[in-house]
Amino acid sequence: MSTATLERKPVMMDRANEVLKEVFGFDGYRPGQEQAIRQLLAGHSSVAIFPTGSGKSLCYQLPAILLDGLTVVISPLIALMKDQIDFLQAKNICAARLDSSLDRAEAVQVYDDLRSGRTRLLYVSPERLANERFLQLLAQQKIALLAVDEAHCISAWGHNFRPDYLRIADLAKRLNVERVLALTATATPEVVDDIAEAFSVEPEHVVHTGFYRANLEINVTACDDRERHRVLVKKLSSHRGEPAIVYVTLQKTAEQVSAFLKDKGFNARAYHAGMKTEERTKVQEDFMAADDMIVVATIAFGMGIDKADIRGVYHFNLPKSLESYQQEIGRAGRDGKPAVCEMLACRDDLVTLENFSYGDTPTEEGVRELTRELLAGRDEIEVSVYDLSGRHDVRDLVVKTLLTYLELEGVLQSTGPKYTEYKFQPLRPSQTILEQFNAERADFLRSIFKLARKGKTWLTIDVAAASERLSESRERIVAALDYLDQRGDILLQASGVRFGYRVVKRVADLEDLVRTMQEKFEQREEQDIARLRKVVSLVECPGCYTRYLLDYFGEDRDDCGHCGRCQGNPQQTLPRAQYSKITDRDRAVVNQLQAEHSPALRSPRQIARFLCGIKSPASTRAKLGKHRDFGRMDRVPFAEVLELAKSVVGEP
Structure with missing residues (x-):
């Protein structure tokens, strides 16, 4: 490192400290922020693993003001983009976003500001990187910093892998990005290594503040499906009049539970991806403004929602992984005051969650046909x-x-x-x-x-x-x-x-390549199921819930002293699941589906997905989601439904 660079580093941090107070109105940094900012101003790329709500955005917003060039922020959260841009513009910082919600005049203004060099921060979604015109414009910019939010999505073996993310690292090289900041609130040590390798981040430039939140009280109540509604009402009644989120797996469950809570006198609303955009926006805005509202939501809710006084996060259904659970409970108590994180653990949920994982795994025949067409x-x-x-x-x-x-x-x-x-x-x-x-x-x-x-x-x-x-x-x-x-x-x-x-490589043995590809999909399926088993292990763990959860993320701590187990609650055991059994009527339904000759229900796997309530491109185009038998066997293990379909239709 040159002498000029060494002399410049303390000067840059002095100026950063001034900006922290003058522009952002803070007297000091939160844990990890100063270290990440110092590394970026010194020209290094960095990975920052901070808990949800702990101030990750400052780590790129502040350097963006000081660095010479554009800061591009890649985030899948439109709500986060809008909130942060409003905040920055209020501080007279030229920030903008490019997304599908902009009208023509707004988009033209964004492009004009970029070309003129006025824009300091530009927020885009990962999908925007598939826009040819946008990439041509970016190639003409000096990009001082690329900030990648939800960076765990880059790991092919992470819990929420998104292929669009894997191209970001290559794009950063092609655009000659000077430095990268990769941000996440949920990453195991293996995933952190993947992120660091992708963006060429040295080990000493990984900032990890730990996931522990002293104000969160984690508790688990194992219960039978038939008593779950009653247990939820009891838990919520202990904190009546406080804002809370109740997470569910299915859209129809969100509707049913919110209606049930309304009937019990709670100010409850449903939120899921099946609602119209304006309906979801209204629910979100009402929740932000209310001090007693309960949102019953699928995982679509909460991403980018910066409401500090959420007093409780309740999981009516089991989360699909500990990564998802950690992220979702992180939305509680961001104001630092005590908040409750309650999981109603029911073994019946395992069938639904496993079915989605099994149902999405392609067949070897499907992989073969796809690979053959591509090559x-x-x-x-x-x-x-x-x-x-x-x-x-x-x-x-x-x-x-x-x-x-x-x-x-x-x-x-x-x-x-x-x-x-x-x-x-x-x-x-x-x-x-x-x-x-x-x-x-x-x-x-x-x-x-x-x-x-x-x-x-x-x-x-x-x-x-x-x-x-x-x-x-x-x-x-x-x-x-x-x-x-x-x-x-x-x-x-x-x-x-x-x-x-x-x-770039001609494959002599296509079948060998197909087997390799199929093994990767099956390995991913096994990992998804293993993550689900880890959730069960948390429910049934003999000791501190918080310690078990943090250990999963590579953080070694003593017992927290404030979770349900530390407060003396007994060890939980999931009750036996009430799985549905296949009946003669189910067999008759499969025969009837075959007789209907729907192009979307030709193979046993297509029929099994349909009966388990799992949509596919063909069934969606055929509007089979409204069919009377769609999802009729969603509480039967997928493997059993697939065997039923094979016995009626025959092997593919």
């Missing part, structure tokens, strides 16, 4: 995840994961996302647009216009075909259209996103 002989391929998902009736996440596995195997190399079509609506006469440019550029634009297919309102152009016809790069064509859009000459929309790959 059909061309050296350069472009794929539509949506088309592949529909053609093979596997969730788009499974398709993305397979593509990622093939990248990790060194078979494919990503060449980036592209749109197949652009459509535009002229806002001015063509001649008026063209006369603004010199002869060469005007001729180029005129050629693009001539190749566009005319519709009633929009003109559509196939960019690949236009590139070939004009002997021009697609990048120049897209840049020209984007420029006209930003000038207000046309209204531009892109469609048909496709992901490009280069086949």
